[in-house]
Amino acid sequence: MNIGVPAETTAGETRVAVTPETAKKLKDQGHTVLIAAGAGAAANATDDAYEAAGAQITDQAGALGSELVLKVRPPQQAELSALRRGAVLVGMLDPFDVSGAQRLAAAGVTGFALEAAPRTTRAQSLDVLSSQANIAGYKAVLVAANAYQRFMPMLMTAAGTVKAARVLVLGAGVAGLQAIATAKRLGAVVEASDVRPAVKEQIESLGARFLDVPFETDEEREAAQGVGGYARPMPSSWLERQSSLVHERARQADIIITTALIPGRIAPTLISADTVKAMKPGSVIVDLAAGRGAQTAGGPGGNCPLTEADAVVVTHGVTIIGYTNLATMVAADASALYARNVLDFLKLIVTKEGVLNINLEDEIVAATLLTRDGTVARKAA
Template sequence: MRIGVPAEVRAGETRVAANPETVKRLAAKNEVRIQAGAGAGSSIRDADFAAAGAKLVGSAAEAYDAEIVLKVRAPTDAEMDLLKSNSILIGLLDPFNAAAVEALARRGVTAFAMEWLPRISRAQSMDVLSSQANIAGYKAVVLAAAESGRFFPMLMTAAGTVKASRVLILGAGVAGLQAIATAKRLGAVIEASDVRPAVKEQVESLGAKFLDVPYETDEEREIAQGVGGYARAMPPGWMRRQAELVHSRALQADVVITTALIPGRPAPRLIKEETVKAMKPGAVIVDLAVEQGGNVEGIERGRTVVKHGVKLIGQENLAATVATDASALYARNLYNFLVLMLDPKSGEFRLDRSDEIIAGTLACTQGEVLKKG
């Protein structure tokens, strides 16, 4: 089969959906087309793709002239026009955008949205959200450390002792746990909060203190378990008590990193402007949920601003700022997903909708939208 990998065109997107390692495996039984320059943002040379067996093509149209197209981000309107009817598209397709999925269906594309990958053991090697969130959590701490006016570790010097920075992390999913681990390596004192009680042990195993918000009803306790590894929106009473605790701990923090997301919904507001006003001068907040509206009141998407003496960092798509490793992990995730549907002998594509991984990610096929966000 012919597999196409176009260059990403969205602003700030440096990643690519394949790397020489995955191209070499795919090229053994398929023709792999890579648009020239697709790997530039990830420091992958065209010559490296060619050496792995790829056919370099000069235009996006030639890359899209394929039965299977591998992407990082959902196609733009211009890219949509390049997709062939009956082609297969795999990537982060923003499936909660109903209009975009409907447009793919009208185009006759069979589209797999990796955001919908089931959180099961068999799918772990395909989990693009986790691999990219891991990178974002790491980079959020590095970014905060670069922007902060304080050391992260405690230092004992001839001029006296410098206290360790206090870091507050809200949300202990993949990004939050990596942020804890990275901040700990840098020597910070860390506190973390999450709606799910099951993560307390993981937080504490990484050396952070878990901030407990007691449950007052069975409903709160049930909702806090989450669904499929993801958090659910908590009742107003619990959110109020969490806000009070977060407010009190944020006042002591030098750095706050927020990572709370609910699939398909606006990000929960965890830090209000009154909390920002009361924080230490020079404190830093990094909001990883900024693309879904942000966890922090006053955050500005794509910008770093100072409000009430606190630096608010709303940088988008942090994984793309670590492009080489982000692309390598993403490419492996997509390869592991794709080979589920490729015959090991012939390399032909086979759509087995009885497989829960395939069925879970299939957004549209044969002109029909199968799932709506």
Template sequence: MKIGIPAERQARENRVAATPESVKKLITQGHTVIVEKGAGTKASFLDEAYEAAGAILKDAADAYSADIVLKVQAPMAEEFELIRAESVILGMLDPFDHVTAARIAASGATGFSLELAPRTSRAQSLDVLSSQSNIAGYKAMMIASNLYQRFVPMLMTAAGTVKAARVLVLGAGVAGLQAIATAKRLGAVVEASDVRPAVKEQIESLGAKFLDVPFETDEEREAAEGMGGYARPMPATWVKRQAELVHTRAAQADIVITTALIPGRPAPTLLSVETIKAMKPGSIVVDLAAGRGAEHEGRRGGNCPLTCEHEVVEHFGVKLVGFSNLASMVATDASSLYARNLLEFIKLITNSGGQLEINLEDDIVSATLLCQSGQLNKKFN
């Protein structure tokens, strides 16, 4: 089969869906790989490396003419005219963006949105959310330490002792756990909170203190169990108690990293305006949910309503970081991991002869199906 890799056209997107390493493996499996010229440049993969791996370098139209098209993000408006009805598109297609999902379906192509992969052992090797969130958590702490105007670790010098920075991580999914681990490597004192009691052991194993908000009702306990590995919206009673604890701890923290996202819903508010007011001047907030929170003053914030997507803003002496695509800021490694995820998924939709064979009886294939033959998956209608 022909496999095409177009360049990503979204602003601030530096990743690419295939690397020279993954191209070489695809060719070994008998596929022909067409890479758009310059597709990997922003991720430090030059055209010469793709050619050396055996790829054919052409333009975007040729990449989209392939049987399978590999993308990082959903196609933009100008790309839809290049999509063939017979093609299969793999990528993080943002299935909850109903306009884009409908346009992909209307193109006639078959689309697989890999962020819908179930959180199961079998799907781990193609879990794009985990591979990219892991990078985002690392980068969040590195950005915070760069903006923070003090040392992160404790230092004992002839001029006096410098206290270690206090870091608070809200949300202990993949991104949160990596943020915790990175903060500890840098020498910070770390606390973390999450609605799911099951992550307490993971948080403590990384050397952080778990902020426990006890459950008072069966409804709270049931919601905290989550669904499919993801958090669920919590009852208002629990949210109120958590907000009070977070307010107290954030006021004592030097760096706060928020990572709470719920698929298909606005991100929950974890840091109120009053909490930001209570924080110390010079504190840093890195909000991984920027642009996906509730609307505030005519725009969407994140886990904090004051966050501005794509910007670093300052309120009450606190810097709020709203970079919404942190994985793209580590584009080389992010692309390498993502390309391996795609390689694993391609195995599920091709047979031993390397030909397309979509088996919707496979739980991973059926879970990630966005559209087929012009029809949007019913769960997204």
């Protein structure tokens, strides 16, 4: 099978869907791997490295015209026009973008949105959300440390003692747990909060203090269990109590990392404008939900309404960082992990003989199938 890997054209995207490592494995399986010239350059994957792995270097049109096209982000309009009807497209295609799915269907493409894979043990090796969120959580702390004008660890020097930074992590999914671990490695004092009581043990095992908001009703307890590995929207009664606790802890924090996202829904507000106003001058917020929050006068915010997508703003003396794609800042490792996710997914739709086999009896294949035969196949879209 001809497998094409085009260069990503979305602004700021530095990742690539196939690395020399996975290109060699695809070649060994009997496939012809066509890499667009320079597709991996921003991820430190040179054309020479791809050729050494057995791939062929082609132009963008050659990669997009393949039977099977592997991408990171959804195709732009010019890319859609270059895809052949009946081609299979695999990537992070944003299954909740209804208009995007309709454009893919109109182009006659069979599209698989990898971020729609179920959160099950069997799907772990191809879980692109986890692999990329892990990187985002790590990088969020480094970005915060760079903007914070003090040390992270406690230092005892001849000139006096410097106190350790206090870091508050809101949301303890994959990104949040990695943020906790990274902040602890840098010597910070870390606190964390999450609606799911099951993550308390994980938070504390990483050396952070869990901010516990007790549940008072059966409705709150049921919502806190989450679904499919994700948190669910919590009742307003619990959110009010959490907001009060977060406000108090935020006033003492030096750095806040917010990571709360619910697929297909507007990101919840965790840090209010009043809380930002009450924070210490020089504090830093890194909002991993930037661009996914409620609409504000300046556009969609994040877990904080003052966040601006892909911008750094200073409000009330607090630096608020709203980068929407932190994984691109670690492009080499982000690409390596993503490419392995893609490789594992291909095992489900391509036989050992190199023949496409879309088996909708497979729960992962069924969940990720976005478009087929000119229609949008995924009900959630």
